[in-house]
Amino acid sequence: MFGIVRPCSHRLGERLKTQWMAHLCGLCLALRGDHGQFARVVTNYDGLLISVLTEAQAGLATGGRRTAGPCPLRGMRTASVAQGEGARLAAAVSLVLASAKVHDHVADGDGLLARRPVAVAARRVARGWGKAGERSGAAVGFDTAVLVDAVDRQVGIEALAGPGTSLLTVTEPTETATAAAFAHTAVLAGRPGNAAPLAEAGRLFGRLAHLLDAVEDQAADAASGAWNPLTATRTPLTEARRLADDALHGIRLALEDVEFDDGKLAHLLLAHELGRSVDRAFGTQPCGHAHAAEGAFGPPTGPYAPQGPADPNAPGNPYGNPFGGEPPRPDKRGFWAGCAVALGLCCTCKACCADEFEGPWSRKKREGWCIDGCNCDGCDCCCDGCDCCECCGCCDCSC
Secondary structure, three states, X not given: OOOOOOOOHHHHHHHHHHHHHHHHHHXXXXXXXXXXXXXXXXXXXXXHHHHHHHHHHHOOOOOOEEEEEEEHHHOOEEEEEEOOHHHHHHHHHHHHHHHHHHHHHHHHOOHHHHOHHHHHHHHXXXXXXXXXXXXXXXXXXXXXXXXXXXXXXXXXXXXXXOOOOOHHHHHHHHHHHHHHHHHHHHHHHOOHHHHHHHHHHHHHHHHHHHHHHHHHHHHHHHHHOOOOHHHHHOOOHHHHHHHHHHHHHHHHHHHOOOOOOOOHHHHHHHHHHHHHHHHHHHOOOOOOOHHHHHHHHOOOOOOOOOOOOOOOOOOOOOOOOOOOOOOOOOOOOOHHHHHHHHHHHHHOOHHHHOOEEEOOOXXXXXXXXXXXXXXXXXXXXXXXXXXXXXXXXXXXXXX
């Protein structure tokens, strides 16, 4: 699983957690139903936002739910899952973006993809996903050409980018692609008036996704010699954080102009969990619940992590390494090795039922998808009528 919006089950609450899982499983089953079992590996957290937004505007009357049979990812339990055009659009977008991700790994020569026979096979798989996404998009009236064009332009922009190039020039293709996908949810839901604010929210979400990916990968890219937009444009992390915070604020403002039938889950994911994704990428803590963030995600890491001596008891160094030196950083897996691990996680139900598991590609610790508990105590809500607003005063969006 990949994506930047990874909500904690404790903060979701039982009702919103059930909704979120319905969209996650709905996306997975839409991929399987239209494109076969292997296509399920492109299921991702961000793709299901398309399904969430469609249902939030149209309500359960459009598409609705169906009962899915037992699945290893749910511990062999049945479940009510989302279906309809929103799930199919999410599947189409996920396929096209996964195709682009594979092409990017091939271009960078990551892992086994540095070997020509493996790279050739990966390109073939990526082309198949791209064509499948095009067919699925056409079935729901969405022209995926805008996504393909964005991927093609991205390659050219990265080739020309250098010191002094605006970081927003590099993120523009991603912004354009996500804006189109978000806006089309208004078409599917029969709410054309929502298209403009959703396009703005999608554009800024694409900017954030690109920025956070660059921040999280910068150290690994430097070690492997891979291209990174922050390094190539010599953009300092302080500027990247400013752009991320501005994008997050813009998304919240755009959502205020969207008419939802039931927008609680969409609001929680895009107005709150997205902010936590920014804090997680930059290694900072959201205000008010420092102990909660520490329990859920571990000590802060990255460029904003506390620096100091190795002694964990030394003043100002609460996260020091008791063994001295820098903590070891696991290497990322290549595409095919990650696919093999992802398959193992699915078949053993570990991704679903374990308290935490290692990400198949990133090797970062992830929370099990279906666990009932988590470590983020103290996330109680104090805002009547809003399931996701917190008491710490750090949210500037209205309930």
